[in-house]
Structure formats: C-alpha cells, structure tokens
Amino acid sequence: MSEIKLGDQWFIIVSDPQKQRGDKSSSGSYVTYQISSKPATEGDKRSGEDDITVVHRRYSDFVLLYQILANDYPACIVPPLPDKKVLNYLDRFSQSFTQKRCHSLQNFLQRLAQHPVLSQSKILHTFLVSSDWDAYQKSLAETVGNLSNKEELTETIMNAFKSVHSQSDEFVEIKEKSGKLDHNVSKIDKLFHRVVKKQEAIAEDYGKLGLSLRELQELVTTGDDRNSEVGNLGTKIKTFNEGMAQLSYSLRDLSRYIDYEYIIDLRDMEDYIDSMKQLIKLKDQKQIDYEELSDYLTRSINEKNNLISGYGSGSNFFKSKLEEFTGINQEAARREKISKLESKVQALTTEVENAKKVADAFEKEALKEVEIFEQIKTRELKRSLTTLADHHIEFYQKMVNTWSKIEESL
C-alpha cells in the first residue's frame, strides 16, 4: 500500500471562464479558462507568487491533452474530462455552465498533478506552462489524427461478452467496492441536488417575503405616527427585513457553492470511478486474451497426445476408417499431423507465455492504478467534505451575526 506515494499537490486553479469571439476562420465563439499553477517544490519554502504561471486554454485543448495522455499511458487511469456534449437546452456560455465546467476542469488537472506517473508527463507540463501551446498543438496534429479512434477501439473491445474465468479475489473485491462507491456517491449527489433545489426555493421565497415586508413597512410608516409602546413598527420591520435580505442572498450563495462545486466534485468522482472500471475491464481483456490462448494450447496438446497414443476420438474413428478404406497411409498421415501439432504447440506456448506476461504486467499496473485512484479519491472526498463544512460554517456564522444584531436592535 505505502509503496505508492501521490505527487505533492500542485497548486492548480482553473478560473475565470471567458467567452471569446472566434477569429474569422474558426467557427463561432468559445470559452477560455485561466489556469494558474505552481509546481510543488520539494519540501522547501515556496518562493512567493512569482512562481505562479498563468495560461489560458480552451476546452478542446483539454481534450487534446486527455487524448495524448490516454494514448501514451494506456495502463493508467487518466482522469476523465467533463462531458463534451452540451445539452441543447443549456446555454454553452451561461455562467452556470461555464462555472461548473471550470470546476470540473480544475478537478481534472489536480488529479493529473497528483498522479505519480501522469504528473511527470511532458505534455502536462507543456499544457500548464507553455506560452507556445498552439504551435506544439499543431506539431502534434498528425499524431493526434491517429489517436482519435483509440477510444472507439477500446469501446469495441469492451463490448466483448466474455468474462474472465479465474478472477483474482483482489479484483472481485475492487469491483465490488467500486460498485458500492459509485452507488453511494451518486446517491449523495442526488440528495444534494434535492437540497439545492429546496434551498433555492426557500431563498427565493425569503426574497419575496422581504418584498412583502417592505411594502408593509411602507404602509405602516406612512400611517399615523403613533406613539406605541413598541416604538416605530416601520423601523422594526426594516431592521428585520435586512436580515431576510441577507439570508436570502447568502442562502443562494451556499446553494450555488453546493451546486457549482460540491455536486460537481461528486459527479466527477462518479466519472472517475467509471474510468477506473474501464481500466479494469481492459485488464480483464488482457487476461481473457491469455486465457483463450492457453485454452487453445491445451486443446492442441490434448489432440497431439491423442494422436500419439493412438486413441482417436470418437469422431475420428469413422474418419480413420474412411481414410483406411481410401488407401491413405494412415501412419504417415498421423505422423505428419503430430509434427504439425507439435510446432503449433510450440508457437502457442511462447504466445501464451507472452500473453501471460502482458496480462500479469497489466494486472500489476492496474493494481497500482487502483491504489492511486483510492488515494486520490480519499484525498478528494476529504477535501470536498472539508470545504463543504467550511462553507456551512461561513454561512451560519454570518447568519448568527446578522440575527444577533437584529435581535438586539429590535
């Protein structure tokens, strides 16, 4: 377990989505994201803000980065990107959409930066710091052309209806665990979605309540100036209403945080789990390759042995009778067959050995990757839960302050 150590956390922030007018050649507008990053310094003091590099990238740049990494590191769980599909009814440039995507892209980069292998890739560094990304991108263009169907390729492999014969307990457990994780995360995601909807409704109603109170305040104030024992009710309502306004506003803020960041964290986690599952499927595929080959090998050996020992199988009996009848030299044919089979078995044995090596190596990598995934997952969940708590603390602290003041001045 402890043999794998996550990379030190880089400082990476994706922010400030900006709509850009497309130049005459390209099609339409797009959104750029600002990426501020600072490599983790080995234990030493960071040397201030000067180290921070700021670049601007658009979504398609992220896609390119992803594709290259997926191609170069087939045995790694490359963290997924947010959906490239934009639902029709969503405004691609709306704040809600770009903010969420922005947060998701940040999760993507942070995952990369923590990954012990991927974080060392040249392309990631170029992506994060190079001011000449465009040129780099063009030089890659040809390569990329070949990459693009890689995903579909894996897709077809994945669709094979085969399953691994002998699954190691380890992977059985991993699969079970990831299934549960997925279930739990998506359940919490859905619940928070409900919470957000309700909080938004409440915030809106607080707003409306505030408007009614304001009208009431005006009505009560324009009325006769009574010297009631309470003092001026209008002033009281006004004081109270300030609390309502503040509450409505900060409740909306809290909901927005949950909606734009916390829930996005959960969704990204669900996607990440999917990527992990894909890798395991790929690993299974390698093992299936090996298992099929060794099945074939076994069958060939059996056949050869049968021939040697002279016991034809049932079906072969009639065949040999027939051959006998037609005057074919049985013995000669048998020898020839045996020698053919022998060379086949030889070739297969090497292939099986190779497949075994590949499968084993892949399995080892996959285990390592799953471990990395586990660590990143734990780190992420902890971080996002902590942030969630902090936002609630901030919200309630503000609320306590506001209403204490109001209660006092009432």
Added chain:
Amino acid sequence: MTEQSEHSNGGVCASSIQPARNGGLCGHGGVGGVGEAEGDPVHTQIIQEDNPFVEHGQSYVAPHSGGGRTSSGSSSSASLQEGLLAPPLAKSSAGEQGRVRILEASKVSEGQGRSYITYTISYRDRVVRRRYSEFESLRKILIKLFPMTLIPPIPEKQSLTSYGKSIAGSNANYVLPSEAAGCDLAVSVINGSVNLNDQKMIRHRIRMLTSFLNRLLQNEEVTKTSIIGDFLDPNNANWNDVITTSATISSLPKSVLQCNPLDPTNTTPAHASLPIPPLSSAPQLMGKDGVGTSTKPSAEDMEFSRIEYEYKKYEQLLHTGVYKYNRRITRTMHELKQDLADLSEAFAEFAVEQSKGGDLAELLSYLSNANDEAAAVLDDLVGKIYYNINEPLSEAVHIAGAARELIQYRRLKFAQRDMLKKSLLGKEGHLKRLQEQEDDAKAIDQLVDQHLGEGTRINLQRPSEASPNTYKRKLFSRFNKLANIVKETVTYQEQDPKVNIKTVQEDIEQIKESLDVSASDLDVITATIRDVQLPAFSRNRDKELYDILKNYSKYMKEYAAKNLEIWKDLRKQEENA
C-alpha cells in the same frame, strides 16, 4: 344530551392521529379511561396531575388550575406563546388565572354519518363544551351588542377537508411538524377518529377559539356584561336556549345597522326603522353620484376612505404576502428536513462501506451525524415557525379582517345617513312642488270664483280620490312607513294636494327624526372607531407584529447558532482525526 352520547362514540383512543412520538397516549390511561366514567362528562377527560405532560412530549391536557402554571414555568417557548396570544396582561398571574384553555376537542356523532366537534373549554374551575356553531352565534351576538367594538375573529367556517387541503397545499403528504418542539397546541387532546387534515384544522380552530375567548375576556367593555360568563357557564348546557330565552338577545334587531350603537340593548323605534343600505353599496365616496346630494366627501370621509384602503392593503399584504410566503417556506423546510435525514443515512452507509478507509470513514460518519443533527434542528425551527409565527400571522390576518369589518360598519352607517339625506332632499323638493301646485290651484280657484260668482257649479276634478289608501297607511306604524317612503322617494302618485302635502310633511318629519339619530350615531361611531378602536387595534397590532418579528429573529439566531456548532464540531473532529 350530546355530551353523554359522545362518550360511547367519541372517547376512542386517538393514538392513530397522534404523531408517533406522542404514542404514549393510549397507555397513559387518561383518555382510555373516558369510557369508564360515563355519568360525568367533564372530569373524566381531564388527565390529572400525574400527567407531567411536558415530559411526555406535551401530548395533551392541562389540568385546569395547574396547567397554566406548569406550562408557563416549564419551557420558555410555551410562555412565549402566551405572550403572543394575549399581549399585555397575560404575563401577570392574575391574567393567567383568568385565561381560557381548550382542553380537548371531541368528535360527536349525530348519526347518519354526520358528526361535529365539541371543544371542552376550561375557565377558572369550570368546564363547558361548545361547538363551532355556538362560537359563531356568540360572535354574531357580540357584534350587535358592541357594534363599535372590534370583536376578535373566529376561524372561518370551512369544512374539515377543505381546510386541511388549504393548509396542506397541494402536497397531501405534508404533516404537522412535530409538536415536541415546545409548541403550545399540544396541550389539547383530540378525541375520536379524525384524519390528519381534520386534525390540523381542529388544532387551528382550537388555537383561534382559545385566542378569541381570551381576547374577549380582556375587553373591558365586553366583560362588563355577562355574556361571556354565560357562554362559559356549564349550567348553560345549551347555548341556543340561552339565546332564545334571553330577552336582551332576542330583542336585538336583525341587522347591526339597526342597532343603537350607544345602547344596543335599547333599540329605539327610530333605530329599528333605519334603512339598510346594500352591503356592496357606497364604495367610499357617496357624493360621487351627486344626485342632488349636498353631501360632498368631507375631510372626514376622505380620511376614512384612506383608512379603509390602508386596512385592506394591510390585510392583503399580510395574507397574500408575508403569511403566504412564510407558510411556503415552512413547508419547503419541512421537506428539506427529510432530505437531510436521508443524507445522514446515505453518509452513514458510505462510512460503513469505507470502513477500511481510516479517517475518511470517520469523517463520513461525522457528516452523517451532522446531517442528522441538522435535520433535528431544522425540525425544531419548522415547529416554532409553524406554531409561533405562521399561526399568529394567520390570526393577525383575521384580526385585520375584523378591523376592516368595523370600518365597513362605519361606512354602511354613513351610507345609511346618506340615504336618509337624499330622501329628505327628495321629499322637500316634492313638498315644494306640491305647495306650488296648491298655490296655483288656489289662484285658479280665486279666479274662477271671481269670474263666475257663487251660483255657478264647476266640476273641478280633483286629481285623485285614493284617500282610503291614505287612511289605511296611517294605521301603519309610522316607522315602518318610513322605510317605504325612503324607497319610493321619486315614484309618487298624484293625490289630493292637501292630503299629499300633509303626508309629505309627515314623512319629512320622520326622515328628519331618523336622520338626527343616524347623524348623531355616525358622529359617535366615527369618533369611537377613529379615536379609540383603531388606535387600540394599531397598538395591539404593532405589539403583536413586533412580537412575531422578535420571535422570528430569535429563532433564526438560535437555529444558526446550533448549526454553526454542529459544523464547527465536525471540523474539529476532522482535524483531530
């Protein structure tokens, strides 16, 4: 007697309608014992002092004398509640003694599937049962007896189901917030099997009716008379009998507009014959249609138009604004509470599943707890807002309605006076015309006399010989007649000018008399409403709204503080982990 019969029917254990945590109801024996002690309809249902009802989730009954003491001393929100219900006096112990409580509501079957609810009212050491219609009748009588006084409202008459629906909104699953939250209504028992919606509506009525009686008991004018005492007197088992046998009450005119505002028990003939303007009539400015009316909107009337407009606006803002949104917020919060509880469960499950994950599992289970606590805190807030904010707001809406009724009464009295003024003008005009005709006729007579001398007979037809009619009419009470006169001011058939003149003169006298009464009444009413009743209403309203705001702020602060603590604890635990 209905009380007797209901014990066999109504004294059913009502646990099915109680929230789960009040489930101790059956086992407690109090209500279960109802059936055993039939002959005594009253005390059997009162669970006596061995019921520490506060600790038992405050399910039910306040013992009559001890109840007030216990509740006011037991929890701050309970005493706070009383502050809301009856502002200034309630806090003193004397006020507490003289307060009404509704101990329970029981469903009484009338047979044929019909049933009604009786409310068991405890006042001082007496207990009496009344049903909704009796409250309604009491209020109608009070309005006539004290036309210039703001009579507190009772809940509107609504069938059980429609009320339940209306407060539950479209969501049929909306249940009352838990009553363990220190809310007041729990001190009443509901007997008989009623569904959840009915229960809500009955609780609402219990609250409103209690408040109705307590407000009345604080009204010095009302308490000067014996009517409330009569209503609360167990000897008057049948309120209808009281009404029909009371000379005072049965002598009250049908319409409050014919009551003598200064002494309603003494309806003078002049009052009894006042015309009744249609309710929809006279929208504020009478002078507008100006049919020869001399009544221009005076400054006073303008002021009242403005006041009426403001009160309407106030009522509307409170009802369709503040109250409505607040109710919706409460409802959404109530649903949100469920989500938080679900989250708590989901995080717990997650924690179990991550049990190998070390501190992550721990963090997840903290979160589970935090959400659980947050749900409880929210539940508490929902209960407080529901009972101590929404209900008083709804009451404030009703009281505003009662104030508007009072202003409307003044407007109708004004319309009444205006009707009389108009009739008077019409009559006087008519009289003038008749006198002119008469003068003309005299002149003609003279001319004829002069020219034709004594001997000649002339058949001068008098326009009408309908005199029998005239005599008959005189047999009528002159005041009944007045009502007719007012109506037919213009449609007047030709009669013997002399008779006509006399009749019209009499009419004018009567109208003048009524007008005098009406005008002086109006002056008193205007002054009383404007200078006494409305200011008193405003003071009370300001106080009550202020209390609502203050409580609301307090709840918000407490709610925020509790949540802050929950999340800070979580953060601390997490850092320690």
